[in-house]
Amino acid sequence: MTSYSFDDLEPCSHLATEFTGDVETKYRRVVSWSIARHSNGRSLPKRRKIAIPTCGTCNITLVRPFVCLHCSYSGCWAGSHVADHLKQSSHMFCVDVSSGAIFCSVCDDVVHNHTLDRAYLESHLKAEEKRTVAKIPREPFKFWEPLADAEEVSALEGTTAIPCQGRRGLLNLGQTCYLNVILQCLVHNPLLRNHFLGDKHNHKLCKIQDCACCEMDKLYIEMYSEDTTPFGPVSFLATTWRKSAELAGYAQHDAHEFFIASLNHIHSNCKGSTNISCICIIHSTFAGQLQSDVKCERCGNVTSTVDPILDVNLELKEKVVRDDKGNPVVSLGACLRKYTQPEKLGPKEYTCSKCGKGSSASKRLSFRKLPPVLSFQFKRFEHKGSDKSASARKLDTPVRIPANLDMMPFTTMSVKDNDKENTGPPIMYQYELFAVINHEGQMDNGHYTNFARFDSGWYRFDDDKVTHSSLGACLKSTPYMCFYVKKHLEYKPHMTPTYIRTRETEAVRERALEQEKEAARQKELDDALLATV
């Protein structure tokens, strides 16, 4: 998600003054053109040929065109072709079509500022919207303009901005590192953060006992305050113990178990939460749908079931691939492919509803609906017996996770092989990594730590110790759980939630009833008076 970044230390002054009018218009047109012409590797209808620009200097086909924003020249970056053109023609800017990056010939460098980011995002998204035939109507993208809304302007008046990065350690209250890592991942979750910092659940106004939402609200207030000393999440822990007996006590617990328990607690305390298509913050953030298609080998009949999921649990293949250096490595992609590959069911396990007798079938899982935040857990703890206390073994297989994940190949549409033409803008399926949980040691006596990202900065959290880190360090670590957030969110056209509408109609009805009662009482009084005359 593009954040509102302030201009850098040495912004290109030319960008601030010259990126306007015709120059900006051409920029936007170039970005739109680049989206419109991309076939994305899909086979072209009727062997149609694409019109491609050629370099104005060396005439070669441009696979990565740099376009001058002041004239019709386009050229290669290599050999300084475009840079030379700019100098010779006294033209200032050229744009790299595929990334939207701008090169300023006066500064002799690639330059960037917030206005440019906005222009790129707006034209990119608008072009994608034009190309998409949506079955469900979507709200066209618009930047949030706080100054355009009078209500919001008055709300912002008299407020002071404070630094707000959530880089605060959590004290270990006695084997509670499992709690700390999950809390850090929740704190750095952009959707949850925005919800609670947006005062959507004010703990001072809530009357529910042991309310998990109140605990979250208090947690966010602490973590995003100006105090950077480590914070002890005592009341959060106490509430968790009271709500989930199995998590009580000072023994080490499984972070994933605590994660799911917390999600359920918070969901149950949210206003308007329901058991079917709930719109609480937890479900709005984490809920996805998994489709299971079972195909009878004999008659071809397919039975599909859709299950709601809050996260994805992946098996770690024992058989690993070896990389260039001969080290065993499993990738997230490989785990997802295994998760969504067809699985054979024997005749003993399956009876077809259509042709009756037991027959072999193939079962396949795919993602029907992708949540804004995708949580993955790698099943690293293998229990030998069905008894939880039986000796368990931990799989320490390193897993390679990408900073950017494309979930398109694992969606129901991709897997089913039809309607591939209208999958919508690719950005809908793209996710960015924002948190990773690591576990070192054995099942019973291990230690949890985590990495989390704020904007483009990565930090490592070890209970109360928070240190600057890097993407590289995070990806080198062995993940137990990892969290991805969608690059771009889509919205249905705005509609007031049902529970608010019901509340309002109830209020109107009550007022009408009150008026009737008043009128009746008045009439009784009048009649009584008349009787005495």
Add this chain to the structure above:
Amino acid sequence: MADVDAFYRRIKLRLVETGEWDRMKVTIGPKLNESGWLDDIKHKGVERASEMDQLSFQTLFEALSKAGHVGLPLPARRELQAMIREYLEKQFE
């Protein structure tokens, strides 16, 4: 040498015109991401940039291009070469 250059240009044009270039990119791209090569370049870029006194795109670009070519994972390289070879064979059937 001029012949080879002319050949290269013609083949490149055909690859792009027919959409084959895009198709190859879409096949290899995800593999480069999955192998960690893309993230490695990104990480190297951030590290180099943080060490530079005077940020310059061209300097970073040259350093990373070199590192990128060297560090290209073998399976991806082989697959891409095979795809190109297959395309060429089809063209000259």
